[in-house]
Amino acid sequence: MLLDSGFMPIITKATPIIDHSKTLIDHAYANVPQKVLKSGICIGGISDHLPVFALLLTKSYQQKNRAP
Numbered sequence: 251m252l253l254d255s256g257f258m259p260i261i262t263k264a265t266p267i268i269d270h271s272k273t274l275i276d277h278a279y280a281n282v283p284q285k286v287l288k289s290g291i292c293i294g295g296i297s298d299h300l301p302v303f304a305l306l307l308t309k310s311y312q313q314k315n316r317a318p
Contacts, residue, residue, distance in 0.1 A: 257281045260289040265300045276302050 257279040264272035276299060280286050289304040 252279055255281070258283050260286050260304055261291065261302045263291055265291055265302060266298055276300070278302050278304050280304070280306075 258281075259277065260280050260283065261276065261278045262274070264274050265276040266273060278289060285307040287305040287307055290302070292301045292303060294300065
């Protein structure tokens with residue numbers, strides 16, 4: 251349903267840390283992938299799931315970084 255609506259996954263690696271299983275259960279989707287500056291998985295030892303992140307291009311970022 252998300253793909254039919256134009257959303258694409260921006261996290262494509264497994265996020266749980268389990269020796270016997272690898273699954274992609276922590277999702278992040280974007281319907282304007284060209285606005286995704288960076289996305290990924292944070293490495294940490296707090297939980298058996300790794301947190302995911304996405305940095306998005308916003309209007310305020312574009313205005314701050316516009317050439318004079």
